[in-house]
Amino acid sequence: MIHQILTYEGAIRLIFFIGVLIAMASWEILAPRRILNTPKGLRWYSNLGLVFLDTLALRVFLPIQAVGIAEIAQHRGWGLLNHLSFPSALEIVIGVVLLDFIIYLQHALFHFLPLFWRLHRIHHTDLDFDVTTGVRFHPIEILLSMGIKMATIVVLGPSPAAVIVFEIVLNATSMFNHGNVRLPVSIDRVLRLFVVTPEMHRVHHSVLIREFNSNFGFSLPWWDRILGTYRAQPERGHEAMTIGLGQFRESKSLTLPRLLILPFIRKP
DSSP, X not given: OHHHHHHTHHHHHHHHHHHHHHHHHHHHHHSBSSOOOSOHHHHHHHHHHHHHHHHHHHHHHOSSOHHHHHHHHHHHTOSGGGGSOOOHHHHHHHHHHHHHHHHHHHHHXXXXXXXXXXXXXXXXXXXXXXXXXXXXXXXXXXXXXXXXXXXXXXXXXXXHHHHHHHHHHHHHHHHHHTOOBOOOHHHHHHXXXXXXXXXXXXXXXXXXXXXXXXXXXXXXXXXXXXXTOOOOSOTTOTTTSOXXXXXXXXGGGOSHHHHHHHHHHSOO
């Protein structure tokens, strides 16, 4: 079973990506949280165009990626978890939780180191907040992120199955918690104890510095609470808050070609 999953990893991840994208886009139509301020077609072209370029960059520059490194690490006995004995299901859970913590730390790092912020701010320049914002990343950031992930796998030694589950969960929750969807307060209050919700993550896309330097979690909400970066609500409220960055407020300056060169021509 595991061998079959590894064989069809790419197809499995693509199916989950398309399925979650369609589900969230439909939810956004049926129950939107905010009125969008910029043309949706232009934004989706840029955001999904970045997905295509990100995937191409990974295939060209990193033919062996996270799952491949996990297989090599498992075969050669690299990493902590490859020297410990856990039931398979528990090992997957541990691997996913540890990888998610590293992604939390990486996210905070990309905010506070100016060189990395040059790349990551592309994600925050989106003037609206919807499912495609969750995949709006510069190709160089994606390559750096994969490099950090691969180094983590060598050190921690999660199984290939754990890495596949993590990759699927990370991608799915990123699209979910960027969704422009309405959640009842009572459901959100409970749900955000276990997963990062749109109401929680939307705060992170505020134009206010003290708010976008909070809620760094992508999948699990615990790290923000434990390490003091949790902010429950935006001070202006979800419908009145301003999304994006203060110095990038013109949609015509945020087209796909401009996003690609933005890190190299504008100072943080």
